[in-house]
Amino acid sequence: MNLAAATNESLAHTSNVLIYSSMAVYTLAFFAHIAEWVLGSRSKVGRTAAALSGAAGSAAAPVVVQAGSTAVLERPKVVTRAAAGTRDVPDGPGAAGGTFKGDLWGRIAVSLTVVAFVVEAGGVITRALSVQRAPWANMYEFSITFSTVAVGAYLVLLALKKNVRWIGLPLVTTVLLDLGIAVTTLYTDSDQLVPALHSYWLWIHVSTAIICGAVFYLGAVGTVLYLFRDSYENKIASGGTPGKFAASVMERLPSASSLDKFAYRINAAVFPLWTFTIIAGAIWAGDAWGRYWGWDPKEVWSFITWVAYAAYLHARATAGWKGRKAAYLALVAFACWLFNYYGVNIFVTGLHSYAGV
Numbered sequence: 001m002n003l004a005a006a007t008n009e010s011l012a013h014t015s016n017v018l019i020y021s022s023m024a025v026y027t028l029a030f031f032a033h034i035a036e037w038v039l040g041s042r043s044k045v046g047r048t049a050a051a052l053s054g055a056a057g058s059a060a061a062p063v064v065v066q067a068g069s070t071a072v073l074e075r076p077k078v079v080t081r082a083a084a085g086t087r088d089v090p091d092g093p094g095a096a097g098g099t100f101k102g103d104l105w106g107r108i109a110v111s112l113t114v115v116a117f118v119v120e121a122g123g124v125i126t127r128a129l130s131v132q133r134a135p136w137a138n139m140y141e142f143s144i145t146f147s148t149v150a151v152g153a154y155l156v157l158l159a160l161k162k163n164v165r166w167i168g169l170p171l172v173t174t175v176l177l178d179l180g181i182a183v184t185t186l187y188t189d190s191d192q193l194v195p196a197l198h199s200y201w202l203w204i205h206v207s208t209a210i211i212c213g214a215v216f217y218l219g220a221v222g223t224v225l226y227l228f229r230d231s232y233e234n235k236i237a238s239g240g241t242p243g244k245f246a247a248s249v250m251e252r253l254p255s256a257s258s259l260d261k262f263a264y265r266i267n268a269a270v271f272p273l274w275t276f277t278i279i280a281g282a283i284w285a286g287d288a289w290g291r292y293w294g295w296d297p298k299e300v301w302s303f304i305t306w307v308a309y310a311a312y313l314h315a316r317a318t319a320g321w322k323g324r325k326a327a328y329l330a331l332v333a334f335a336c337w338l339f340n341y342y343g344v345n346i347f348v349t350g351l352h353s354y355a356g357v
Contacts, residue, residue: 011130012190016183018123019144023179025116026172032109033169040102040252089233089255091163109168110158117151120179124148130190136206139345143182147175150214157218164262166253170221201284208277213337215270216309220334222263223327230256230324260323263330264316271309278302301340308333 124145128135136142154171157164232250235242242250253259281302282292293299312329315321321329 007190007192008130009190011126015123015127015130015190018119018126019179019183022116022120022123023176023183025112025119026176026179029109029112029116030169030172030176032105032112033172036102036105036109037169037249037252038102039105040099089257091254091258106165106168109172110165113151113168113172114155117148117155120144120148120151127190131192133192134202134206136210137202138186138188139341140182140186140188142206142210142341143178143186146210146214147178147182149210150217151175153214153218163254163258166225167218167221170225171218174217199284199287201280201287205277205280205284208273208280212270212274212277213341215266216274216334216337219263219266219270220331222259222266223330223334225253226256226259226263227324227327229253229259232256260327263327267309267330267333268313268316271313274306274309278306297344298340301336301344305333305336305340308336 124135124141127141127144136145151171154164154167157167229250232242232246233256254262281299285294285296285299286292308329312326312333315326315329
């Protein structure tokens with residue numbers, strides 16, 4: 001690699017244009033998701049209430065029923081035992097596709113998300129080509145790559161026929177916020193690296209950190225929605241009547257049990273990679289600074305995050321910590337990851353500060 005290579009300003013400008021263009025397409029996807037949820041609205045609570053009273057049906061092929069003048073798309077009732085083993089609740093359709101109009105808008109939203117992903121990925125690649133290096137040497141580059149990987153992970157799950165359409169709206173909303181902060185507060189001109197970052201470990205260590213954060217984010221979305229859905233199911237089980245808006249939203253989500261299992265499996269799957277990320281960082285520190293561990297703030301908070309996720313996974317293996325208690329711990333762990341990324345980089349000075357924001 002030519003360390004003295006000049007920045008290709010044309011490619012750097014193209015990268016900026018592509019990132020802004022992806023934001024425009026993500027905005028269209030956001031509105032399509034809103035239309036999906038509104039037009040896919042369900043007017044009755046029925047399915048969960050029936051399941052909690054022991055009337056849940058077995059899986060069947062989708063059928064169409066007439067609800068007034070609206071054709072409603074009835075999905076197969078997938079019944080999953082709750083984490084506590086006390087109730088069987090059918091999954092919702094996984095998105096807002098309660099009607100054919102809602103389902104159509106959902107497909108449009110996913111298509112727009114695919115287009116936005118391709119455009120944003122192009123922005124990341126051209127940013128890398130503009131300086132002939134890995135495109136994650138500062139917080140701006142980390143942010144645009146992070147959101148690209150998060151959307152990519154979501155699209156992979158969709159391609160694998162997983163019931164994850166419900167992630168679409170919170171994901172696109174978060175990506176827009178992430179990119180908005182990136183292009184305003186965190187933006188840094190495309191430039192060459194300081195000598196300390198010229199290492200093949202930049203490709204290995206930081207890329208795995210980005211992948212872990214993106215997948216941890218998906219797990220956090222599942223955990224948050226699990227808490228809402230669990231409260232909804234508990235209210236129905238205790239004889240309460242949820243509000244119309246709450247019922248309209250919650251009935252389109254998977255059951256609390258499914259959301260709980262999704263979050264756990266996502267976090268468990270990526271935890272070994274996070275372990276490798278910390279080890280790779282220690283090896284790079286040994287090469288760059290002559291020691292593997294120096295209590296640098298980034299090192300400390302990476303380890304705190306590792307401990308928090310390890311505690312969560314251990315708690316899930318203990319019967320008394322399934323469900324809500326474990327969910328709260330998972331959110332604490334993800335909050336540690338967020339602070340490690342934003343808080344440490346912005347508010348704390350350490351050996352990792354040479355990359356700037």
